[in-house]
Amino acid sequence: MPAPVATTVTSLMSAIADVGTDPVRGGYSRPVFSVAELSLREWFLSEAAARGLDTETDRNGIIWAWWNPGGLPLRDAVVTGSHLDSVPGGGAFDGPLGVASALVALDLMVTRGVRPRRPLALTVFPEEEGSRFGRACLGSLLLTGAMDPRVAAGLVDDDGVTFAELCSANGLEPAYLGRDDEALARLGCFVELHVEQGRGLVDLGGPVAVASSILGHGRWRLTFTGQGNHAGTTQLADRRDPMIPAARTVLDVRRIAHVHRGARATVGRLVPTPGGTNVIASRVDLWLDVRHPDDAVTERIVYEISEAAASAALREGCGVSMVEESLSGSVDFDRALRDRLRVDLPGVPVLPTGAGHDAGVLAAHVPTAMLFVRNPSGVSHSPAEHVEDADAESGAEALADVLTDLLTSDAPSGDTHSGDALTTETKE
Structure with missing residues (x-):
C-alpha cells in the first residue's frame, strides 16, 4: 500500500479551500453535481487512489473507497465519511471536515500498523444538504429505501432540471435509483465525524464530543x-x-x-x-x-x-x-456503539444535535454513531463556521482511535437501531 500522502486535516482542507467559493453570499455554494461538488468528488477519488483504495460510485451516486488489505469479504464493514455538498453560502467544514478526517484517520492507522479484521469504507454521500432539490440526505434516503426513487427522479431544481436528468448527465441511470440491499448488507456500523453545528463544546471546553441523538x-x-x-x-x-x-x-x-x-x-x-x-x-x-x-x-x-x-x-x-x-423522526444513536466510543475516548461529553445527518438515516438500518469537533464560533450554515487546526487534528485522531477499535475487535452488537429512526417522504 502506498505511503500516506497527507497526514493532517489542515493540509487536505487547504487543498480545497478555493473550490466553490461564493463571491455574492460569501462562504461556499457547492450544490450536488455542480462544478464545485464534482471537483470535490474528483479530489476525494484522487486522494483515495493515492492511498491504494478501491473506489466505486454506486447507483445512487454514493462514493465508496475500500481499505481491505487482508482481502476480506466485503461484509460487516466499518464505514466512515460524510458529504461534500453545501448550503448556499455555507461554511468550509460542514461535510468536508468529515471526509478529510476519514482520510487522515486512515493515514494514522497505516502509520500505526493497524491490521484490520474487518473492511473499512470511506464514503461520500450526495445531496446531504438538500440545497439543490430540497431533500436533505437524498443519497442515504435512496440507499435505504426511505424515499421512493420515482419521487426522487422527478424532483426539479430552480433551473428546471430534474434529478433524473442530472443523474443521466453524470453517469447514473435513473431507472436504478433506490434501495440497495447489496450495499446495505456490506455495512456493519457507521461512524460520521462532523463539525459541531452549535456551541455545546464551546461551553464545555473540549475539542471532541460523541452524539447522543438528532432532533426530529x-x-x-x-x-x-x-x-x-x-x-x-x-x-x-x-x-x-x-x-x-x-x-x-x-x-x-x-x-x-x-x-x-x-x-x-x-x-x-x-x-x-x-x-x-x-x-x-x-x-x-x-x-x-x-x-x-x-x-x-x-x-x-x-x-x-x-x-x-x-x-x-x-x-x-x-x-x-x-x-x-x-x-424525519427523532433519532437516538445506537447505545452500545455510543458507549463503545466513550470507552475509546475517555472523558468526552455526549451531546444531542438539532442538525440532520446521513448518520440519522442509516441509524434505522445499522448501528450508527457520530463524533463532533468543536466550532468556536458556534455558527454553522454560514461563512462564520470555523474549526481550529488543532481541534481538526484532535478530531481525526479520535476517529482513528475509534476506527482502530472497531476494525480490530469483535463487531459491536447494536441494540437500538432497528426501529428508533423512521424517515418518511411525502409524494407530491
Whole structure:
C-alpha cells in the first residue's frame, strides 16, 4: 500500500479551500453535481487512489473507497465519511471536515500498523444538504429505501432540471435509483465525524464530543395565492396581496415556536412570483423548517402554524396550501456503539444535535454513531463556521482511535437501531 500522502486535516482542507467559493453570499455554494461538488468528488477519488483504495460510485451516486488489505469479504464493514455538498453560502467544514478526517484517520492507522479484521469504507454521500432539490440526505434516503426513487427522479431544481436528468448527465441511470440491499448488507456500523453545528463544546471546553441523538425535523412548503397587480395603481383596499399573510406567517412561526420549549422553527426561504419591485405578487412560496425532540410536539407546532397561515390568508382574501416535503423522526444513536466510543475516548461529553445527518438515516438500518469537533464560533450554515487546526487534528485522531477499535475487535452488537429512526417522504 502506498505511503500516506497527507497526514493532517489542515493540509487536505487547504487543498480545497478555493473550490466553490461564493463571491455574492460569501462562504461556499457547492450544490450536488455542480462544478464545485464534482471537483470535490474528483479530489476525494484522487486522494483515495493515492492511498491504494478501491473506489466505486454506486447507483445512487454514493462514493465508496475500500481499505481491505487482508482481502476480506466485503461484509460487516466499518464505514466512515460524510458529504461534500453545501448550503448556499455555507461554511468550509460542514461535510468536508468529515471526509478529510476519514482520510487522515486512515493515514494514522497505516502509520500505526493497524491490521484490520474487518473492511473499512470511506464514503461520500450526495445531496446531504438538500440545497439543490430540497431533500436533505437524498443519497442515504435512496440507499435505504426511505424515499421512493420515482419521487426522487422527478424532483426539479430552480433551473428546471430534474434529478433524473442530472443523474443521466453524470453517469447514473435513473431507472436504478433506490434501495440497495447489496450495499446495505456490506455495512456493519457507521461512524460520521462532523463539525459541531452549535456551541455545546464551546461551553464545555473540549475539542471532541460523541452524539447522543438528532432532533426530529421536517420541511414544509406553504404557498400563498392572491391577485397580481400594479403596485402604483391598485388601492390598498382593493388588494389581495399574498405577501401580507406570508409575512404574518413568518412572525407567527417565531411566536408559536416560543410556546413549545426546545422547539426550533425557521423560515429560511421566501419567493414571490413574479418578483418585480413594482408588482403586487400573485403568489408567495415560503419554506418552513421545524425541529423538536418530541415528534408529537413537532406535529403540534406544524398544525398550529398551518392554522395561523390559513387565518392570515383569509383576512387578506388570499388562499394558502401546505405540502410536507420531508419528515424525519427523532433519532437516538445506537447505545452500545455510543458507549463503545466513550470507552475509546475517555472523558468526552455526549451531546444531542438539532442538525440532520446521513448518520440519522442509516441509524434505522445499522448501528450508527457520530463524533463532533468543536466550532468556536458556534455558527454553522454560514461563512462564520470555523474549526481550529488543532481541534481538526484532535478530531481525526479520535476517529482513528475509534476506527482502530472497531476494525480490530469483535463487531459491536447494536441494540437500538432497528426501529428508533423512521424517515418518511411525502409524494407530491
